[in-house]
Amino acid sequence: MKLFVIGATGRTGQEIVQQALARGHHVTAFVRSPKSITLKNERLSVVKGNATDENQLFEAMQNHDAVISTLGPREVFKPSSLLNDSALAASSAMQRSGVKRLVVLSAAAHFPGIPNRIASFVLRNHMRDSLAMEKIVQANGLDWTIARPPRLTQEDSLNYRSREGAAPRMGFTLSRKAVAAFMLDAIEQKKHLRKIVGIAK
Template identity: 30%
Template sequence: MRVTVFGATGAIGRHVVQQLLDAGHQVTALARNPDKFTLNHPGLTLITGQLSDRTALTKAVTGADAVISALGPSLKRSATGTQLADGARTLVTVMDEQKVTRFIGLATPSLADPRDKPHWKHKVLPVMAKLMFPNALRELEGMTAAVTSSDLDYTIARISNPTNKPATGSIKSGFLGHDKVGSAMTRADIAAFLVSQLTDTRYQRAMPAISN
C-alpha cells in the first residue's frame, strides 16, 4: 500500500514508518524538519511542510491508499493555540478532495466512544486532563471531532500511558466497560496496532481503547 504518515519524526511515528517499510509498504512522510529523520530507505519519500501548509498536505496525500497520523499535542502547560486541531480540519478537507478515505490516528480515553459503557476513566481522565493539560485536551477534542464528523473511514486508537519499553507483541483492544483494556502500552506496540488497521476492519468508524 501507499501510506502517508503524519507525526513521522515523533516517538510513535518513527516506529510506524519503520514497521510500514519492513512490511513492504511505500511511505510518504510529512515532516516540518526532515533533518530530524535519519532513516534512509528506497520506499520512503519525505516532504517538507507542516499541517498549516495546505499545498504540502495535498502533495503528501495525493495517491495514498491510507493516512496514519501519529500526531499528538504538546503536554506542556504553557502550550497554547490549536495548531493540530486546525491542521486536522484542513487534512480532512484535503483527503476528501483527493478521494483518500482511510484514516488511522490516535486519541485518549478522555474522549468517549458511543460503544463504551460507563467507566471510571470517563470520570477521572477528563478531570485530570483539564487540570494538568488543558490545551492538549482541547487539541485532542478538536482533532478527533474533525475526523469523526467527516465521511472518512477512520479508526482512532485511544491510548493513555505510552512507554519506551521493548515491544511485547501483546495488544488488547476494545471499548471501555465492555472489554478488559488496561492503560500502559509500548510505543512499538501502539505503532503495530496502527499499522494493523490497514487491513483490519473491526474498528471502522470507531475509537477503540488499546493497551498491552
C-alpha cells in the same frame, strides 16, 4: 500499500515508519524538519511541509492508500490548536485527493470514568485540542479510526488489547511500538472503520 504519515518524526511516528517499512509498505513521511529523519530506505519518501496546510497536504498525499496521524504538540501544557487545525486540513486534503482511510492517535483520557483528574487538569489544553480533533475526524465522512491509548511507554512490545468504544479493562499503559502495530493492523485488516477504539497493554 502506500502510507502517508503525519507526525513521522515523533516517538510513535518513528515506530509507524519503521514497522510499515518492515511490513513491506511504501511510506511518505510528511514532516516539518526532513533532517530529523535519518532512516534511509528505498520505499521511504520524506516531504517537507506544514501539517496544518491543506494545499501542501493535498499536493503530497496524491495516490496514497491511507493517512496515519501521530501528531502531538511538543509542549503539551501550552494552549495549542495543532491537532484541531491539522485534522481540518488533512480531512479536506483527503476529501479532495480521494484518499479515504484515516487512522489518528488520540488519548484514553477521553473515555468517561478514566480516573486521573490531576493529569486531566494538567493536560487540559492538550485534551481540549485532541477532543476537537476527534470531532472533526468523526464528521469528515472518511473511513476513519480513532485510537485512544493510555500512558505511552518505550517498552519493547508489540502486544496490545483493543476494544471498540471503551478502554480495555485494567489497561494503564501501552508501548509506542504497540500503538504503531495497532494502527497498521487497522489499516491492513480494514478494521474499526468509523470507530473509536480503546487500546492498552
